[in-house]
Amino acid sequence: MVMDMGRDAGQGVVELVYQPVAGDFSGALRERKRFSRAGKIQRWSVGFIAVALVIEIAGALAGGHVNWFLLIWLPLFAGLLLFMPQLQARTVVKIAARNGTYRATVTDGGLTMTTDNSTTSVNWAAQPRYRETKDAFFTFSDDKNATCFTVLPKRGLRNPGDADRLREILDRNLTRV
Secondary structure: OOOOHHHHHOOOOEEEEEOOOHHHHHHHHHHHHHHOHHHHHHHHHHHHHHHHHHHHHHHHHOOOOOOHHHHHHHHHHHHHHHOHHHHHHHHHHHHHHOOOOEEEEEEOOEEEEEOOOOEEEEEOOOOOEEEEOOOEEEEEOOOOOOOOEEEEEHHHEOOOHHHHHHHHHHHHHOEEO
8 A cells, every 4th residue: 555645644734824914913803803702892882882872963953962072982982993903903913023924834733833933832722713704714712702813814825725624624623603
């Protein structure tokens, strides 16, 4: 029996090489908001602000007292909440860019992230959940606010078929949220 070790050894391993961009981190933060406790609080807050703003505008149009403080600050605060992932991502990418090129190796045992300055290994027990978007895979910790996450952008894959292999590894080992 002849075995091609190069082909068989690579079946359970997917490698990514990429430079981080702000979109990677804003995507992770946006996806985290969809299922985390903090994201639920933010959605309720934006809804509350919208209702308060409508009530204030209706009162002003009905000839009541106009509270300019609320009319100005409520939309600004809601906008801040809505654009928070983009603002945070711009800060995080500045820090991440200092580490140079990112090289991720994903296996059934976990993932290893190597940069020009450091190496980090994450077992799946530390980040047992994941989400997929059209641009990336994101793994998340299982605490209420998913405070730890890893970004695996699809542009870092060597060929398009690697996305399917990566999805298979993640499906075997993690819970899709």
